[in-house]
Amino acid sequence: MDIHVHFRDFELSYKEDAVSGTQAALAGGYIAVGDMPNTKPPIKTVELLRKKIEEFNRKTKLHIRHYFGAPQDPSILKDALINGAYAVGEVLPEEVLDYGGDQYLEALFQEAARVGIPIVMHCEDPVIINQYSGPRDFEHHNVIRGPRAELACVHNIIKLVYRYGTKVHMTHLTLPQSISMIRLSALTSPLT
Numbered sequence: 001m002d003i004h005v006h007f008r009d010f011e012l013s014y015k016e017d018a019v020s021g022t023q024a025a026l027a028g029g030y031i032a033v034g035d036m037p038n039t040k041p042p043i044k045t046v047e048l049l050r051k052k053i054e055e056f057n058r059k060t061k062l063h064i065r066h067y068f069g070a071p072q073d074p075s076i077l078k079d080a081l082i083n084g085a086y087a088v089g090e091v092l093p094e095e096v097l098d099y100g101g102d103q104y105l106e107a108l109f110q111e112a113a114r115v116g117i118p119i120v121m122h123c124e125d126p127v128i129i130n131q132y133s134g135p136r137d138f139e140h141h142n143v144i145r146g147p148r149a150e151l152a153c154v155h156n157i158i159k160l161v162y163r164y165g166t167k168v169h170m171t172h173l174t175l176p177q178s179i180s181m182i183r184l185s186a187l188t189s190p191l192t
C-alpha cells in the first residue's frame, strides 16, 4: 500500500488521474493507495469528496483511501469522516497561514481528536518561510524552506499531539533531527 499519492484529478488530470495513476500503482505492485486532496479544486467540501469517491469507483477497482483537504472551518470534519474521508491532509503550511496560523492549528487538532480523524502534516512553519526575503526560485528552495521551518513545526505539532491526543502522521520530512524527535514522541503519543 502507498499511503501518499497525488493523482491530480479534475482540472489537473492532464498530469495524472484516477485511471493512469491506478494503472501505474498496479504495475508497481500496489493494491491500495491513499490519494491526497490538493487537486484543483481541492477536496475541501463534503460534496466534492463524494463526487471524487463516486468518480474513482467508476474509473478504478483499486482500493483507494481519500484524504480530505484541511478545511477552513474544522467543524465539517465529522461530516467528512462519515462521508468517506480517511484522514485530513496533507496539511500544507500555506493553508495554515491563510486560515490563521497557530490558532487555526489548535482548532483543527482539537476538532480532529474529538471526531477521531487522523491528520497528515506537511510540516514547515509558514511564519519562518515568510521571513525569507530573497529570491523565491528553485535554487533557493532549501533556504526559503530551511531546517528552522521544519524543526519549529515539528516541535509545535508534537505539543499539539500531546495537548489534544490527535492522531498525526508526518510526511515529506527532510531532517534526521525531525525523525529522532518523532520517534521519541511516538513512544508516548499517537504520532508517526
Ligand SMILES: [Zn+2]
Pocket (backbone or CB within 6 Å): 004, 006, 036, 090, 172
Ligand atoms: Zn505530498
